[in-house]
Amino acid sequence: MEALKEALMGALENHVAFTIPVLGGIPVADAVVVTWIVMAVWMILALALTRRLSVRSPGRVQTALEAAVAFLNGFARDTIGPHWRSFAPYLGTVALYIGLSNLIGIFGLTPPTKDISVTAALAVMSLVLIYGAQFRYNGLLGGLKKFAEPMPLLLPINLMEVAIRPMALCMRLFGNIVGAFIIMELIKFLVPAVVPAVLSIYFDLFDGLIQMAVFVFLTALFTGEGIKDAA
């Protein structure tokens, strides 16, 4: 039992892959290296899939790609409102990044989303996006007024939300991925064969995609809340 505990704690540590020897050494975590792999995969796929796009006779791959992008656009339009156009690509990027990050455990790599610093960074980006949009499309005064809606009584709660929303986004993603990771480690310790593979479909695939959807959906929802009725 002690061995399991030690192994688990070891697996939960965020390893530093290497250190850049400038400014007293900048540590580069495993999560960052895996993120680079994820980025490389998406970049290569994006370039490969968007070669030879045709307006008149789309192939099967292009049709699927267009359907996916159209779905993303529709989702952004429904959730964010009239200013959706500049947000859809970011939401899509985050969805692709979190999605592959959550699933990459299947290929034996450490999911970057298991590192709380990564989910924190994602949450910071969402924070900037949500409140940046609120001020960008309502103006300084209108953006401030948004904090007193739907009634001035809620002002303190709305202000607290500025911190709570990203914190919740960060912890939810991190907690789910770590939770799934711990459960999978325990199952692998108890039953080394067959059962982990079956349960992995739920904990790695399903939960990973659900958390991706939740993160993107909440970010879009919060953004839309601030700017949906902005001119």
Add this chain to the structure above:
Amino acid sequence: MLDFQLSTIVFTIVNLLVLYGFLRKFLFGRVNAVLEQREKLIREQVESAEAGQARARELQSQYEQKLSGAQAEAEKILADARTQAQKAYDDQIAQAQEASRRIRAEAEARIAAKEQEMLRGVRQEVAQLAVLAASQVAGKNLDRETDRAMVEEFLSEAGDRA
């Protein structure tokens, strides 16, 4: 486990921004461009199809108008031709009737003249015969002018009576 590492946060934000920029340009940008172009293409085609349909409808009504005009004209031409033909026929018939009437009148006149001539000849002959017979009866020559005139007078009286 719960240690926030500033370098990882910064790296992740930079990574996300790079990935966002890349995917926006090469994935979403390209696909959205295709979607927009297709939308534009479809809109243009629908518009041109509608314009073509309207044009076709207009042409059809024009043709129909022209066609009905042509029909009326044809009917008019036909009627004109019919009246003209009727007139020409009537003229011909009238001319023919006129000609036949004239010929008949001439023939009748000629026949009447011939009859008169014949009658006169017969009368002369009869007068001669009568004179001859009378001279035979009288046993003398009735060659004299007075006798002949007398017979002639008698004959014309008789002829008038007859």
